[in-house]
Amino acid sequence: MAEQQRGDTGALPKSTLADVARLAGVSIATASKALNKKTHVREETRRRVEEAASSLDFTPNFFAKALNSTRTNTIGMITSDLDNRFVLPILLGAEDAFGSGSLSVLLADARDDVLREQLLVQTLLTRRVDGLLIVGRTTNSRPPATVPGDVPVVYVYAPSDDDTDTSFTPDNVMAGRLAAERLLKAGRTRIALVNGEASYAAARDRAEGVAQAMEEARIPLVGGKSLFGQWGEGWGRDCARLLASAHSDLDGIVAGSDHIARGVIDALREEGRRVPDDVSVVGFDNWDILVRESRPPLTSVDMNLDDLGRSAAQALVDAIDGRPRTGRHVEPVRLVVRES
């Protein structure tokens, strides 16, 4: 009998702070303080207010709150991720970085278009987001977005050109090292690098890491250097076939991506080379659908995107709280050993 159904629309009663105050027999001001654990309110009064609030299942009006007080507990996330691989891990990271339920994420897709991105920044700022997470499509660095004012921005995956910005990007050099070292430790000495497109920083960085590891081991790369090509399976196949026929002693291949690795493995098998007995293969990305079902299952370097997202989100939270952690953060990756 306490609550009245309002019509038959099932609309929620929407009690306001005034209702709570009235029910608790205090002023609105006191009710507000009581619920916000602020200034001294007698313990008993607070209890009364809280009871009143919960009995009316009072939910403070988000917008009224936001009207006074700069924080909105909302962050904006602008993505340009085409194949859809980063958004959710990063979202999860962000959600975890806050207490559950407290923070919300406004997601928008820039479609890899600078103008559109700029527009989205505006829109999000209008909605008074506390901070911005800008997710790139590649690890190539990019011009910083122009974000007026003091809104913190964290770049993820694609770092900002400006090193005084805050960026989080996976350590592709380390990835290259891990891949090469894996093969070296397994005693392989005739190792080739079938890489992706040279226009990608990821490809170049991985090449760099591989080169470092090989130099330290004083073993030259088969073919002398990174073999840049395309990202697809086709390139992996073609290149592996050439390598196999040119170098009968080939015993290891670092592939620039899992995709390429799939091609490499298939070609090797068809050329009569056993994987991993004759030639061992390592890929990058640890992309589930590619890695798990290849024959044999592919050893791959996982770029730890979840952690990357979480770290970035955490950094954004910190920045919002006034503890900025500027600079380009290059996050560690990890090798996932499978049978290849």
Place this chain on the structure above:
Amino acid sequence: MAEQQRGDTGALPKSTLADVARLAGVSIATASKALNKKTHVREETRRRVEEAASSLDFTPNFFAKALNSTRTNTIGMITSDLDNRFVLPILLGAEDAFGSGSLSVLLADARDDVLREQLLVQTLLTRRVDGLLIVGRTTNSRPPATVPGDVPVVYVYAPSDDDTDTSFTPDNVMAGRLAAERLLKAGRTRIALVNGEASYAAARDRAEGVAQAMEEARIPLVGGKSLFGQWGEGWGRDCARLLASAHSDLDGIVAGSDHIARGVIDALREEGRRVPDDVSVVGFDNWDILVRESRPPLTSVDMNLDDLGRSAAQALVDAIDGRPRTGRHVEPVRLVVRES
């Protein structure tokens, strides 16, 4: 000289409607009306106000606006999509369904957990979203979320159990038909269906569609019925191998997914059957990375997720505008012919 830099924080000047009104020499009320193209305001007055507004680059305070007026131009999107395939297409659809920039999407991940989903619904309602888009992980139908009040909800991919809700789901029966018909039209008569897990509505529906097409053609399925298994390449390989050795006249395979199809194709090739010369193969999902680089490139049924998302988003917009389109909408899919 008009704008003053406020300190060196670079904080934006944040002009308010009052500033605009003052500059234009009108009252706040008039300024408001002028900018909102509402009641009659003299054309010249409107101009003055608009000039003032743009010279101060006035942006209305989102929260103040939201405080009076139920609409917030924000929708909530709750996903449980694990492999990350639907979120962006649907997001794009939603963004397109509105004028660009006008609407924002609050994204949250339910992690396939009913309790968490319920929590998120609450959180989003607190933020007064105009509507809710609930994206499932499979096409299996699901119990409706309990959304108090009159907030419109549209289910995407996974339809609600309750047919008076609004759901959008791809037409997997049609998909099955298209796949089978493609093979039949190519003159194939010894066709098998290597399907995914029977616990998935998608698998069962596709089987249903294939069965319909075969019946109409009065041609039985090799093996007599859908061969349910798992979704992976491994199952595709194993099953294709068995089929190939048991049925030398086999000339067509419908695979339950592109993933399975990849396995099927690889196995067939290794069994010495040429694709498509000896056996033609069709997959489902048209998942770029799987389809394009298989040998030969795979003919596949595209589930039109972009359109699905767009339609769902549009329906949500309509519902918000008071034109609900309840029911389970089964959206068409399309065949993408490649070489297999």
Place this chain on the structure above:
DNA sequence: GTTCCTACCGAAACCGCTTTCGGTTTTGAT
């Protein structure tokens, strides 16, 4: 019995905008 603190509480201003409603001009017709 004053005086002075202290701890609580509440009136009222305010955040920035929308909207109602009454007052003032303009306009148009007579």
Place this chain on the structure above:
DNA sequence: ATCAAAACCGAAAGCGGTTTCGGTAGGAAC
């Protein structure tokens, strides 16, 4: 020139909270 109707405009009342600041009551100190 006169007057009603139409067109504009602005004061003020919200929307639902937070926050300042002054008022009270009760107790300790004198």
